[in-house]
Amino acid sequence: GxxxxxxxxMTATEGAIVQINCTYQTSGFNGLxxxxxxxxxxxxxxxxxxxxxxxxxxxxxxFLSRSKGYSYLLxxxxxxxxxxxxxxxxxxxxxxxxxxxxxxxxxxx
Amino acid sequence: xTGVTQTPRHLVMGMTNKKSLKCEQHLGHNAMYWxxxxxxxxxxxxxxxxxxxxxxxxxxxxxxxxxxxxSSHLFLHLHTLQPEDSALYLCASSPQPEGSGNTIYFGEGSxxxxx
Numbered sequence: 001g002x003x004x005x006x007x008x009x010m011t012a013t014e015g016a017i018v019q020i021n022c023t024y025q026t027s028g029f030n031g032l033x034x035x036x037x038x039x040x041x042x043x044x045x046x047x048x049x050x051x052x053x054x055x056x057x058x059x060x061x062x063f064l065s066r067s068k069g070y071s072y073l074l075x076x077x078x079x080x081x082x083x084x085x086x087x088x089x090x091x092x093x094x095x096x097x098x099x100x101x102x103x104x105x106x107x108x109x
Numbered sequence: 110x111t112g113v114t115q116t117p118r119h120l121v122m123g124m125t126n127k128k129s130l131k132c133e134q135h136l137g138h139n140a141m142y143w144x145x146x147x148x149x150x151x152x153x154x155x156x157x158x159x160x161x162x163x164x165x166x167x168x169x170x171x172x173x174x175x176x177x178x179x180s181s182h183l184f185l186h187l188h189t190l191q192p193e194d195s196a197l198y199l200c201a202s203s204p205q206p207e208g209s210g211n212t213i214y215f216g217e218g219s220x221x222x223x224x
Contacts, residue, residue, distance in 0.1 A: 004151065033212070042113070042199070042215040087152070095207040099151040 002026045004100035006088050011106045012078055020073045020086050020103045028093020034062050034073045035087040037102065043087055046073070075105075083107045112136040113216035115200050121222045122190065130185040130219045132200030140206040141183040142213065143175060146197040158183060159206040190223045197221075 005023045012018040024032070031050040035043040049055055049064035049071060061074040075082055085102040092098055113134045122128050134141060143155040157165035158177040172194075174186040183200055200216040 008149065035215075040217075042217040045212050045214070048212065089152075091211075095211075097152075097154070097213070101149055101151045 002092060002098045004088055004090060004098055006086075006100040006103045008101070009104045009106065011108060012075075014078055014080060014107055014109050016078050017074065017076050018078060018105065020075070020088075020105065022071045022073070022088035022100060024069050024071075024088075024090045024098070024100075026069075026090050026092045026098055029066060030091040030093065030095055032062075032064055032071050033089045033091075033097070034071075035089065036084050037087060038084045046086075078107050080107050080109070113200055113202055113214055115198075115216035115219050117219060118217065119220045119222075121224060122187065123224055124190060124192070126190075127186070127188040129187065130198055130200075130221075132183040132185075132216055134181055134183075134200075134202040134214075134216075136202055136214060138202040138204050138214070139180055140203045140211075141177060141180070142201040142203075143183065143185050144199040144201060144215075146199055146218070152199070155185075157206055164206055187221070190221075192223050195221055195223045 003025045034046040036046050037043040047062035049062050054063045059076045064071045085104050087102045088100040089097045116131045139160050141158045145153040154167050155169045156175045161177045172189050176184040197218045199218045201213045203211050203213045
C-alpha cells in the first residue's frame with residue numbers, strides 16, 4: 001500500500017529552527033508538496049520538490065531525497081503565526097496525491 | 110482569500126435531512142475536487158471533475174452526490190448521512206487534474222456535523 005509518515009505533533013520555541021520530516025512509500029513519484037493549514041482555515045501551498053535537493057523560500061526550505069523516500073520542511077526564525085498543521089503529500093505514478101495525516105506544530109514564546 | 114469559496118462554512122444536519130455544499134473557484138482552473146478531512150487522518154479524495162466531467166469517484170457512498178454544472182462551480186449533495194460523516198469537507202481546484210507540478214488550491218472548508 002501507499003503510505004506517508006510524518007510526526008503527529010512537534011513543539012518549538014519562537015525564534016528557533018524546526019525540521020518536520022516526511023517519509024513516503026508510494027507507487028512511483030511525480031513530486032512532493034508541503035502545505036500549511038491553520039486551524040479552521042484552508043490548506044495553503046508552501047513548496048514543491050520534484051528533484052533531489054533543497055528548495056528555499058524565505059524562512060521556509062524543503063528538502064527531497066528520492067532514493068531515501070524522504071523529505072523535510074525546515075522553518076527558521078520561528079514566529080507565533082507559524083503555529084499550524086503542516087501536510088506532506090506525494091504525487092504517485094498515476095498523478096494521484098497521497099497525503100500524510102499532518103504535523104501539528106506548536107510554537108511557544 | 111484563496112480564490113476558492115465554500116458555503117456554508119458550518120452545517121448541522123439530521124440523518125434524514127437533505128442539504129448541499131457549494132464551492133466556487135475564481136482562478137480559471139479546469140479541475141475541481143472534493144476532499145474529506147477528519148481529525149488526525151490524511152485527506153481523503155472523494156471526487157475529481159475535469160472540465161465538468163467526473164474523472165474520479167473514490168468508492169464514496171451514494172449518500173454523497175456531486176454535481177459540477179460548469180468549470181467554476183461544484184456542489185456536494187448530502188442525504189441520509191451518518192454520524193461518522195461528520196468532518197471538514199474541502200473543495201479544491203487546480204489548473205488541470207494531472208501533471209506533476211500541478212498545485213491544488215483549497216477552499217476554507219465546510220464543517221459538517223451529522224446528528
